[in-house]
Amino acid sequence: MFFKNVLLPFGLFILFMNNNVNAIDERPTLTVYSYNSFISEWGPGQEIKKGFEAQCDCQLDIVTLGDGVSILNRIRLEGDKTNADVILGLDNNLLEQAKKANIIVPHQISKPDNLNIDWWDSDFIPYDFGYFAFIYDQQKISNPPHSMHELVDNKENWRIIYQDPRTSTPGLGFLFWVKNIYGDDAVSAWQKIAKNTVTVTKGWSESYGLFLKGEADFVLSYSTSPVAHIMNNNEHRYAAAIFDEGHYRQVEVAGITKYNHHPELARAFLQYLLTPDVQRQFAEKNIMYSIVNTELPEAFGQIKPINKALEFDAKQVESQQKAWVREWKSTVSK
Template identity: 40%
Template sequence: MKQNKPEYLVAAMAFTVFVALCLNGGETNNTPPNLTAKPTLTVYTYDSFNAEWGPGPKVFPIFESQCNCKVNVITAGDTGQVLNRLILEKDNPKADVVVGIDNSFLSKALSAGILVPYSSRNIEKVPQRLRFDSTGSLTPYDYGYVTFVYDSSKISPPNSLLDLLDPKYSKKFILEDPRTSSPGLIFFMQTVQALGEDKAWVYWRNLSKQALAIAPSWDEAQTLFSSGEAPMYLSYATSPSYYVEYENKTNFLAVDFSEGLLEQVEGSGIVKGTRNVELAQSFIDFTLTPEFQNELPQTQWMFPVLPDAKIPESFSYAVKPNKTLTLNTNLTSEDTQRWLAQWEDAVKA
């Protein structure tokens, strides 16, 4: 039998509904909580990796479709600037993964304690010589050689590092700051290894005066070169391949220094403190798959670490150094900081 509610109870219920409507702006919300929201992976990287022409816009959507997740990409200048941001956020990390820390910044990253080791299930596909981090905190994904790219229609190339001090190259080339730029740091270390510490500081005192500018990043150096400010800039041995492929220019060539070229290897790693460990591990594995590796040559303009990755014909214009220099793996973060302090003194002199 249906019973009628007492009048005082009906009044109380009506008042409760009225208050609830007032608190909700007069609207009711019957939408259930979203229990199926996609997880988000936050990735830190340098500007050019996620530029319109970089690999980011191609590889990140592929990973999103595979993991049924969202990738939140945050760029912060060049490699050194990305690493500095990770160090500043160490006690309250915002990133899950970092992409683009190379062998020149390895000691700084390890000493800062911002990464956690992970051995990718695909790591055995990578040649041993390219596995630059014995701790497993950084997984290699590409490599290349840092050198100068020059416009052969405007200038003849130097044959050695010392040739750059020739008056004919005065204000004809653009360097990059080794404190913030990864190719800048690689080239700086190349000069120290090739010339020795004592001679290197004298060399840089003179070299800095010869240069048109010392750009804070590769992007800014490349912009100055492209705008015609100087006919030579610090870049990569593979850069001529880009100009052939996309600008149909064969006059932009790379220098093969007689002292040799230092090999740069870039890696990705999991940020210590991430709450998305499994998702981060899946991304590291993804960087060593054909879907990721095959995109690198014509977006990153570096050699992929997987030997069977596809290489375009334009890479025939890339310089293969007659002598390859390997970064000293015993170099500590303290050594690097000491060198950079001496570099600062040299260029200010």
């Protein structure tokens, strides 16, 4: 015990304790809004929090709000009443909406020389990226589809689970993926998909959990999802179906809100996200590709690579998203 061999007058003891409490209270608190899995037991959030607090002389408060769509909606609702200094978990499909909502300020961080992707933005920094894909169990499916058209036409009557584009960033990515491939014929594609859809969940966790319980043959996730099974359980039965048309790319981003209370601290946090140790955390626990050149876990070399990336321009996404969501909703609800 600290006071085992030292007896202090009661008044001095109280003064000592108050000074220490005040010292702790005087540390600034940086508030980050993020998605649920970021701070979960398997996510990178706890280690990132611990590492940043060790060097910033501050407290990092991570508030989880479901998915990237939920984060954006919450900031819009709270406006200047928000506590958020930083938002982490939006993606390239949502950033134009965030810009139009006027909730972000430029980060003022220079583009790294060792960037691992052809993507950079003055308002948002990318921290990892991946590709949407349908995951299947190789012990159950011996001849997976090799194209989106093959999955959509679905002559094998595969059961499919995916996420709602109104509440989930993967679900929104799937919407854009289908639109990118089918264009004006997207309605016909959604009609076919609906015939074999088991359910459309609010978020990714529910979908993947149902898939692992055997409720579906294919679940919308990421091409890197099998890496998690390899690293965590040495399980090689799960794989991503690789499509000839290509896979829609997701770039996850973080930005500083215009309502932030600690601009320098917020900028330091974004810069911290690009350090090798943190990039490794995103690869190991977010199971995504690193933004800067970083040695990836060995399991990444054991999965099938994506050879063709699909992506809409952010402004096109912002201008067309509502119409495309309405198109999807009216089609699958019939």
